[in-house]
Amino acid sequence: MxxxxxxxxxxxxxxxxxxxxxxxxxxxxxxETAPVPVQAEPATEPAQTE
Incomplete structure (x- = not known):
């Protein structure tokens, strides 16, 4: 037992x-962390065709 x-x-x-x-x-x-600001991507110019 x-x-x-x-x-x-x-x-x-x-x-x-x-x-x-x-x-x-x-x-x-x-x-608690501060939110990361979203950065806009730089505008790109369209490729020029000749």
Whole structure:
């Protein structure tokens, strides 16, 4: 009986530790950055054909 309890406790402990690993969503506030202004591309002249 003691062996069964020890095995069961070990399985539950390992399962709990494994379930606690990893990031489950945003655990911190992201840094607020200023939006980057969109720059218009310079106008290009159409190619001249002769």
């Amino acid at each position: 003691k062996r069964l309890f020890t095995a069961l406790f070990t399985v539950v402990a390992i399962s709990t530790l494994l379930a606690g690993c990893g990031q489950k969503g945003p655990l911190f506030l992201p840094e």
